[in-house]
Amino acid sequence: MPVFSSVSRLAAMALAAALLAAPARAGTLYDDLGGRAGVQRIADGMLQRALSDPRIKDKFQDADIERLQGLLMLDFCKLAGGPCRYPGRDMATAHADLNLAPRHFNAIVEDLQDSMQAEGIPFRTQNRLLALLAPMHRDIVAPPGAKPEATP
Template sequence: MKWVTVIIGLMLAGVGLGDETSLYQRLGGEKGVQTIAERLIDHSSEHPETRRSFDKVDLVKLKQSLATQLCELSEGPCRYQGDDMRRVHKGLGISEREFYAMVEHLRVILDDMAIDTRSKNQLLAKLAPMKKDVVE
């Protein structure tokens, strides 16, 4: 009886037992991660709180690089081969405030795309360790 309660609890929490759908698939595959990357860069590069760090950046290249990185982080078929996050963000002076503003932009985009809570949390958990390499 105790195991039944645990299983039901896991199912209600969105933890599918035997669910082998990758995070990449739940984000919408190639099209989904590309859309996330494009919307995040477009919004963040125009938003007053975050646009400063995008001033001299090739946004087209950045969108593709971010899409590849999201693809790899979410168990997709891509392999990110760009510079590490510390090197990419060195000298940009990104503050915690800017970092968290961009995280909030990402949350809104994922909500707008109807990404489920479990997938949203998994993606954010995979991105969170990068904070130490992005914020100066």
């Protein structure tokens, strides 16, 4: 009996340890980016870099930067699997009047990479966020010569 109970206690402890460790090991991207505070710093870092990036800063001339700052963080949080609701406009609508080309998109992605690098985010984790943003390209970048409204 003592053998059995110590074995089952060990089993219970192992199970508890596994359950406790599971969320950390499974790690949503949101967790791996440092949770809310980490995602906020990454989004802020990207925006600050974009605002002084000679390749794209003019595009932000008429934007409400404080609002954009809040929405960017919520967008990244939700995309990364965090507990956030994104209340902003969809990507196509938000960027429709900006006439963005692939080079603008690439510039902001570089600014995001620099921001994540500065936060010490490992490349593998950086790439997980970039992979989620890549499909937005088709909504954000205007087809050359096409009116955004004409895009289905």
